[in-house]
Amino acid sequence: MIKKLTATVFALAMAFPAIADVLTIKKDAPQQYVVKKGDTLWDISEIYLEQPWLWPKLWRMNPQIDNPHLIYPGDMLTLVYDADGQPMLVMNQKYKKLSPNVRKTLKKADAIPTVPLEFLRPYLTYEQALDEEVIATKPYVLGANQAVKNQISDQILYVKGDLERSQFYGIYRKGDAYIDPESETVLAHKAKLVGTARAFRSGDVHKGEPASVRVQNVKQEIKAGDFLMPAMEGQSLPAFFSLTRPEAGIKGSIIAATNDFREFSQYDIVILNRGTADQLKPGHILDIRRASPKVIDGKNGPTYLEDTSRYEKVAASIEGLFGESNQDQKLWVTPSEKVGELMVFKVYNNLSYAIIMETLMPIRLGDTVNVDL
Structure with a gap:
């Protein structure tokens, strides 16, 4: 091949x-x-x-x-x-x-079966997921040549760090942490693109001389403390994606989205708590599944768990925890059902970005993604 x-x-x-x-x-x-x-x-x-x-x-x-x-x-x-x-x-x-x-x-x-990169381009936000330790090593904005809050194109910014002259840089802002709902550990931090700039002075940190960049484009207000990365760093994707199922079984969750909503539709970009450590690759297709409501079958008949009284929930929980037989209260855990499909397109060590390709109903934060072999 x-x-x-x-x-x-x-x-x-x-x-x-x-x-x-x-x-x-x-x-x-x-x-x-x-x-x-x-x-x-x-x-x-x-x-x-x-x-x-x-x-x-x-x-x-x-x-x-x-x-x-x-x-x-x-x-x-x-x-x-x-x-x-x-x-x-x-x-x-x-x-x-x-x-x-x-x-x-x-x-x-x-x-x-392929999906071209051009198909994804309109939906990409160029957000990245970076470790806090990595962000701390990046050059960052000290200020501008004018004391204004809103930075505009052609404005000059001064940067603490050594830059390469004539190099284009993306300017990013550190955002919220991505938390694994299972381990409650921080997987990475959101790095949101707020603008682009070209360096025209390289700077020298040891001599106390800041680097200088000229702003090319502004997506959002650029602030002191925003950090810089070479424009192409972390922005490489395949020209097109060969659609395949993972070779190994996998189960994870949708933990966030680039639009910061809690409910998503077709072609929205979501973040998963699985990555290369779980053998995920760009082009992998995963099912999106949602747990069905649990049911308590009690003396008054079946009732959704969320609609039952506190006493019934406690009684059902005791049976689930201790295996005690209770003919009056029984908790039924119903299966999860498929609600859509997504395609992984950018993969980090322990998380990944995916685009929702198909929906049977609105996708929600916390829905699971999996492939059963």
Whole structure:
């Protein structure tokens, strides 16, 4: 299988100069290519392009492929050039993959299951999850060249720390801690992007000389104490995601969301208390499940636990704790049911970010995510 590369997310696109949209075809690129099982658009683009991250231009110019994210093993792609000399890949409709004894008919289920990064881009907030110890090592804003509270574009900020001249930086604010509901330990702290800047003085901490940056964009008021990171640091994502189920069983919880709400809908971004330590990877699909209401079956008939009296709850709890048989009060723990699906796209050691792909009802804080093998 062709080696897969990682495309850098142009997370701070407004602050960066545009990359030229010139497609350079490799000298050894084949005139035709037959799609193999396991291929992806990025893989194939890497065969043809010197800059494979420009793959959308190579594919989206193709009028013969309604959905370029559905390609099939056995399809033949041909490299052609348009009237302006721009390369594009087209489907060879005349080509049929045949064997001496078998003619294979491919069904929709055989399509290579991928989600392009471009699909996620409108929903990304570029938030990160960082350890407090890591945040403490970052350069941070001391003040500005004007004593104003609201920093604007082109304003100069002074930074404690050594920066690289001409380097673009993201300016972040330390937010709330992400708490694991099971262990009650701090998993990481929210790092919210509030602006971008370019350094023009490197600074020297040992000499007491601050670095200087010029603000490029402001998403939110920049304050003294906000810290800086190179713009691309922590913002790398795959060019597209191969959708798979985890190889190992996993169970976790939705512990937060980038919108700070408690109820979420399709395409909202949520944070899970599971990460690489639990073998999670970008592209993993997890079920979202919700516990059904518990029921107490008492002398007056079945009643939801939340609607029962304090006495009935205590009686039912005693039975659950000590295994005592109580014919008048019995607590029934009902199964959890699937309420949606999500896709993991950014993974840290002990937490991850995921986008809700499908909902059967509104998703809530505390809903569980799992895959049972």
